[in-house]
Amino acid sequence: MRAHTARLIDDRIRIEPRDVPTPEPGPRQLLVRVRAAGLNRGELLALRKQAPDAPTVLGIEAAGEVVQAGADTPPFRAGDRVMGRCRAAFADYALLDAHDAMAVPEGLSWAQAAATPIAAMVVYDMLIAQGRLAEDEWLLVTGASSGVGVAALQLAKALGARVVGTSGSAEKLAALERLGLDVGLRTRAPDFHDAVMAATGGKGVDLAVNIAGGSVFAECVRCLAFEGRLATVGYMDGVLEGRLDLAALHARRLTIFGVSSKGYGPEQRRRIVQGVADRILPLVADGRLAPAIDRTFSFDALEAAIARMESNEQLGKIVVGEA
Known part of the structure; x- marks a missing residue:
């Protein structure tokens, strides 16, 4: 072959x-x-x-x-x-x-x-299994035009959440708005806190998905609401470190978690696949997710x-x- x-x-x-x-x-x-x-x-x-x-x-x-x-x-x-x-x-x-x-x-x-498969397993893990994203909550996605970013946007909208996404391209943000993006921010820099807070009425986002990497890690933490969650799923910028505000982590009861299957064994992977089959594939089958x-x-x-x-x-x- x-x-x-x-x-x-x-x-x-x-x-x-x-x-x-x-x-x-x-x-x-x-x-x-x-x-x-x-x-x-x-x-x-x-x-x-x-x-x-x-x-x-x-x-x-x-x-x-x-x-x-x-x-x-x-x-x-x-x-x-x-x-x-x-x-x-x-x-x-x-x-x-x-x-x-x-x-x-x-x-x-x-x-x-x-x-x-990969996108569905990743978004199930970070939005549902670990992220616990609920209806009417706010999600922030950095690098929203990536494959995982688009899948996160689509699943979040299917769950009834509202989504802020960042991208360096105005054309991509316009296309994402047609997929349901509520607030598009044209930037690749760690400068989106004020716009996120304005969009969420000063509350911040309930869940942030950091696909961009370490360059925006601290800014994602700043954007989190009380008991907010931050998922780290990639580092497109190649930056593997970021500053962590321990006072904010403590006072706002934040949760920071990674999304990766590298350390998973067969049983853990089976559970993720079953979660996708139960929660995501029905949305695909009836046309709510494409x-x-x-x-x-x-x-x-x-x-x-x-x-x-x-x-x-x-x-x-x-x-x-x-x-």
Whole structure:
């Protein structure tokens, strides 16, 4: 089968297609014919931290048809349309652990299905499981035009919350307003506290999602209401540290938490997947949530897809494969 390996050469990510054996599923795995796969910024950031010219397998989420099911993979069987987190997704075939697999809702295209798993698991974790976002509460999203940012906006509106989003692009903010953004702030700098407080009547936001990184961490803390929560889910700015106001943390009873599945075992990942199936996929199935796709590229154009993501021009998810 064909698979794609990435190398960092002269500070540019190069893709090398290669022929490799088709993997064999274990007893709790599904062999899936990949129809489309989502591209995620985190894997590109990780690649750029590696030694130059070291070959790397990319792709951490995919959608396709089950070709072969292991002995212990109920309720999935050959022919089922599935999506989920996996490894080496930019290939003809990929293995999905059964606890990471989800049935594709009726009506979703392959591209929409491939755009769903990672974003859905992240927003379920940070808005519902940990963030406890409720109807009529305020959410702040920094870097709101990213794939996770758009998914957070959409889920928050489905939950009945109000949303403030930041972006450096007026065009992206206008597009996000059409998706339900209540207040758009054009900035990439830590200068949005006053505007957030004005929008929320001086209260502050109940939950903040920091996708931008350490450069705006302290500003996000300043924007939190009493008993507010702050989710750290990314660092697009590359800044891994931020000042923490301990007096504010103490007096306003704030909660600060991280959103990552890196330390999760199979049972913890299964619980997140089940939460997505219970709380988010029904919203997708009935049309209240629709995966926002920036652009779909063919597998042969994977380098162009990566260039699109690193240009920071995207609005929503970038997908590789069938539309």
